[in-house]
Amino acid sequence: MLRNFAILLVLVPAAVLTACLNEAGRGGTAAAVATHASDIRTWRAWSGEGVDLSGAPSPDGKLLSYVDWETGDLAVRELETGAHRRLTAKGTWQDSEEYALASVFAPDGNAVAYSWFRPQPDQLIHYELRVVELDGGEPRVVYSNPGNVPYLVPMAWSPDGRHVLTVLYAADRTTQLALVDVASGEAQVLKSLGWREPGKAVYSPDGGFVAYDVPADGTNSPRDLFVLATDGSREMPVARDVADDRVLGWLTSGELVFLSDRTGRPGIWSQPMRAGRPAGAATLLVPDAWAVRGIGAAGNRLMYGVAVESPRVIAGAIDAERGGVLVELAPLPHQSADRHGPLDWSPDGRALAYTFRAVPQQAALMRVMVRGADGGSAAREIEIEFERVRHVRWSPDGGSLLLVGAGPQGRGGIYRLVLASGQLERIAVNPPGATYARSPEWDGDARSIRFLRHEPPPAPTGLVSLDVASGEERLLRALPPGVAAARSPDGEWQAVIVAEPRDRARLEVFPADGPAAARTLVHFDPDDAHGGVNWQGGLNWTPDGRYLIYSRSQLDGRGTVWAIPVAGGEPRLLFEDRSIAEVRLHPDGRRIAFTRERERFELWVLER
């Protein structure tokens, strides 16, 4: 019932997510070539629309596995010709909400191991490890552990073909580097990493070692790089310093290639290795490698992605009554490679707060930016120990922000950031198996928060109220899984967008504190010209309570934002954009802002 991106946003690590949120479509091949050191050659292998970097290259470097987001199927692309084909056939999104995510090639190039989202009746989030042959045949489930391992990421296939090095995300949110036996499905944990999330892990060419990177401390700090023997006999730090170091690939020449900002600027480095130990000094291969993420190695070729467009906060002004925009939408000024997240206007309308991650230290702490509502100079930046943020909501008194997402220790829940002190307080933790609270907002008395809760059965799904002081939660109204909610400015009415079967949804309004029947304003159907509901689009009332602002989206990422009269009438189109995430309306009812989550990559190849 939940659309793919909705699930993605509740659990999937940001590194994977960035690749998944690329828009569907067809890109071409490109031939841009750049030169660096005398023996280094790099060239662009795939660019344009539809570049998806969730997969890995085949051992001969000719193919790339990826997710075809038109359906969510696993696919492969011939890098030379651009030809592509699906390896799975799940049907449309209406047929099935299942989808593929991360994938790696077998060492003989004849099969792909991949994670597959397959929710269970009592588990909203469940991924399993599957293998499919390139020449056809039914996919085979290799590892599935509902409840205990809700999420997993295949990282690399062992050179001997026996194991898939996989990161298992346990129910207690800790992670484990595990060797999953391809034949038996048994998982041997190589090393547990606590709440730290590995970025990328690769095998040495001889299969005797794996290299991986993890935050040095806590869940969200610059990363260090380690090499671990696959028989568990020893581990060696390769890059353990204040810099952010990330694995990119291990070449057959024995060089471990990694991304590091050790010079103060990000670059691609090579570390010669022998028997799992550094053999000599690391050398800089490519300087100024901004916004790079690892894909993997094929022989002595390294493949990596370069972000050419990052999520940005977009602001403008709308005319809810007549439709259209009053002020053209434009990105806020900010360093171009920074990745912006959710946002909100302050209750007095004078400031805008949003989360962002800065480059070059891509793993550095997420920050909250508070700046003037006119997009002017930054008033304040506050570091927060968050892996991902789903919602930002300003408190009625303007003194704090509600943050919903994965906070310290990767724990999903609702947090309060006190702006004066920068202190982060936990308000509530997600129950096991629950998705993040959606559309939180303070009640008028500022003592309780209401939000949409989605838990596995038999827990009720719906609109709940949480008393912050006591932690007591009360179900206000049972609802189908919710997309977004908003209470009217006078507090009398509650608007919600809730899911319906086959990827449909509806916007309805009912009294905020009563059992009266709901009145449906809009039905959303993915087959409509403007697409279905935008699961990330949010919901706003205009200050006069006359209009509701919502968003629709299409599979290719195109989105539209609408205003519909609450009293009845046709919706007005306000504007079109791409990858629209949670629209927030300014208290003046005109200014509007959202995060354009569109993130585009190019695939590059490096060869010595």
Add this chain to the structure above:
Amino acid sequence: VTGTLVRTGGCAVLAVLSAAASCTAHRAGKAWPLPAPAGLDLYMPAPEAAAITPALIVLGQHLFHEQRLSADGSMSCASCHRPDRAFSDTVAQPAGVYGRTGRNTPSLRNVGYASSFAWDGRSTSIEEHVLHAISSPGELALPLHEVAGRLDAVPGYRDAFRQAFGGRRSRRDGGASARGDARPDGAPDDAHITSDRVALALGAYIRTLRSGDAPVDRFRAGDIAALGANARAGLALFLGRGNCAACHAGPLLRDGQFRNTGVGWGGPDAGRALVTGRPEDRGRFATPSLRDVACTSPYMHDGSMATLEEVIDFYDAGGGANPYLDGEITPLHLQPYEKEALLAFLETLTGAGGCAH
């Protein structure tokens, strides 16, 4: 070598030990890495100073029971880390040779996976902590410079050390020989006994004390029937509303952190602050592993709680109020049936070997 054998007397036992250690298979055998029981990591940190071999482990096991490592010859490591009690103790605060540690004896099972040792984390390696325990007045109280002489006087130990360290030289070696028998190049010979080598041997043995393959491990591996309904409800509480997994997480059900639960607050033990000197670390102690927790009563760093029921009640009430109480600890308002479920879950954490193995 069993505890019973060890207690029969040094010479006889060392003869057995020597014979075992001189077995070709043991001497040449590859012991590391050890197989990991279900639920535990394959990788366990170990010093590269001495390769872990069966001979080194056997020597360490013997030293673990060696009462000559205490000042008055009355105690060994095993006096408090009792093998029949999951290598913990039955008393709240055991007495050392010259007094008390003032702390409860933590289990040694799976301690090889840790990166800090003792309730206040004062040691960063097993070997470092072993030497601390031997020399501490509140524990075995034997000055380290006396260690080599004590053991050197016992026939068999030199052979055992030769078997354990033969052909290698520890990076930590280099101290003067108790008998002045260093090799011409100044390095100790293979039979040389030093406190550092004692620590390496004890460390090798302690790393073998693993406990896994508990019902919870089988459940986590996908065998739903491994936990009964009540224990499964307890697990859900443990992960959810009980907030236990905020600290007791991962395969060892510990987080490697130091937490202030309010236990012993106001008492003489400053906890982690003894190491860091920071006031805010006062009252913080290492999060213990919960594996085999049903075998390791009494509980808490001071052994002040006799049963798991008391522990659950303590956390249900929100811990012990103090200015530095850990933010994870808040009143839980558990119902009696929920406490029973939590208890049922905690009892599934006992490894396949039970409390004694």
